[in-house]
Amino acid sequence: MGKDAVKLIANNKKAYHDYFIEDTYEAGIALVGTEVKSLRMGKCSLKESYIQIKKGECLIHGMHISPYEKGNIFNRDPLRIRKLLLHDYEIRKLQAGVEREGYTIMPLKVYLKGQLVKLEIGLAKGKKLYDKRESIKERDIKRQAERERGD
Numbered sequence: 293m294g295k296d297a298v299k300l301i302a303n304n305k306k307a308y309h310d311y312f313i314e315d316t317y318e319a320g321i322a323l324v325g326t327e328v329k330s331l332r333m334g335k336c337s338l339k340e341s342y343i344q345i346k347k348g349e350c351l352i353h354g355m356h357i358s359p360y361e362k363g364n365i366f367n368r369d370p371l372r373i374r375k376l377l378l379h380d381y382e383i384r385k386l387q388a389g390v391e392r393e394g395y396t397i398m399p400l401k402v403y404l405k406g407q408l409v410k411l412e413i414g415l416a417k418g419k420k421l422y423d424k425r426e427s428i429k430e431r432d433i434k435r436q437a438e439r440e441r442g443d
Contacts, residue, residue, distance in 0.1 A: 308400075
């Protein structure tokens with residue numbers, strides 16, 4: 293795998309369905325060795341995860357990294373709170389965004405960039421029910437057009 297090769301580990305499809313993603317950032321994650329090994333095997337879920345900013349630090353809650361099979365005593369809690377590695381100005385920008393009404397920080401995808409594990413996070417605004425219906429309608433129209441072109 294090359295230095296800039298990107299391999300997707302986990303994707304948060306629900307975030308794109310339930311939120312408008314306004315801005316995206318790339319963050320590193322503070323992990324221990326067995327977690328990295330487990331991630332390389334693709335054992336990760338972002339389903340119930342969310343991000344909070346406390347005391348100037350960005351933290352991800354609820355990100356599930358399955359215990360590494362050969363990890364024995366070195367395995368950590370799969371749902372432990374992990375620190376995200378971002379620049380101070382990025383954290384301040386995210387904090388200002390969250391303080392606006394209706395905005396939250398969502399984890400979007402986890403991927404390997406070369407040897408490093410990265411997390412793409414987005415500043416998101418929640419969709420209303422009618423927005424979700426509109427998104428589904430647009431997706432169905434796009435699929436129908438693809439089918440007609442394929443035939």
